[in-house]
Amino acid sequence: MPSAAPRSFSSVPPTTPTSPLGSGARLGPGWRRRRRRGSYGGGGLCREVRQRRRGESRVLWFELEGEAGGAGGWASSLNARMDNRFATAFVIACVLSLISTIYMAASIGTDFWYEYRSPVQENSSDLNKSIWNDFASDEADEKTYSDALFRYNGTVGLWRRCITIPQNTYWYSPPERTESFDMVTKCMSFTLNEQFMEKFVEPGNHNSGIDLLRTYLWRCQFLLPFVSLGLMCFGALIGLCACICRSLYPTIATGILHLLAGLCTLGSVSCYVAGIELLHQKLELPENVSGEFGWSFCLACVSAPLQFMASALFIWAAHTNRKEYTLMKAYRVA
Template structure:
């Protein structure tokens, strides 16, 4: 038998866990982690129509080169995510040239080998040597959210088993798994920000954090709050059960 306080804590924790999972899943699948704002105005613009077309072709179909696609995103106000890199290009128009064409986003996904590719001290220059810090931060920002989602999925299985067994004891494990998932979500954001800061050492690079990053950031405290509720319910229920057993024996 579960007290109403514990049942309420379990329900609220489950809702928080669901919200955190949805937020993290949306953040991982979208590309709005970082928005580039481009270079300052130039009296002789370098991104003319022909040059822009070449940049777009190289970005979409060229070889994977960190410096090349980073510069292109900077020039064309692109966005960067954990799985996607995007640029803004004029959308398809009619035969006449519009004075203010509508812009559309063109995206390319990072393949699995690209996610595990080595990073160099000078982006795009293999002779500069591998930058181990950036390499492992990039890999961690890719792996940690997947680990967090896997932990939440495992905790949900443990929770279902607890419901079937009509026991609150496994809830302690559910809380620990949610705590680890929250730490993984927080680690994802930290690795992304640190890796981005190491990549763009040039202070002239301008940009802003996107809503996808904030969703991932919000999911971490939600998972930790859910973990705290699960741990409290399990611990309090165990104390009450122990006291009740001792009273009956006495």
């Protein structure tokens, strides 16, 4: 068989791209430039990706630029992120301050700073009746109400003293215990004269001289808790003004006030402990009688470190925020 003639590739006419306007349309030089740039195929996709990236970059730049523009907008955006961190510390400090204020107010208003534990006195003898009457008298001196506190499970606060006695008292001792011996708590408030009254070297003996140390300890333990509450309330007003002004710098004053409030609370607790110890040196506890600090005293002890922690957070947030703002401002000027 005769062999087929080999095909020549040179005989195939070269193909030309089809014009979008049709086969008969004439292609201009602009179409060739678009073809070289990649209008079709993968080149067009790459151009779309580049345009999308340019748009996203432009939007991001406009967001960072803000009103100041350029590097100032970047600094303001960074400063805003820092403000969020400082605002978190500010909120935590406010919560600690609120808890410490509640604890301090509860400790001032309750009567369980110190508690005495003694055997129950069920008989209603003349001596017990006299002690109860002297305890309830407005002219009771330190020794009189202290003896009643020792004998009848007394509790002492900053404002009041309380004892536990039978509900119905008799001038004679009944043969057996009845329902009339249900125990009730009787409290007497310290008057302002008693709060500022001088303490004597020998309690109850006005001729023994004035004990200046116990006198000023008693006055301090009464006044310092109110000073602490006042400082925290004033600091809260400054913190509220800082929130309204949207600035953390005024909270430096709030932190300083909380620091002073913590020192006052700590001083009040220390004065109370020292005063109780000195009193027990003058008046020894009877047998089978014990004393311990109550939960009101514990609330005051817990309030002091909370105030110190709140003060540290307030001062750190305000000082560091001010420092970062100064650095950002210097950067913008540069």
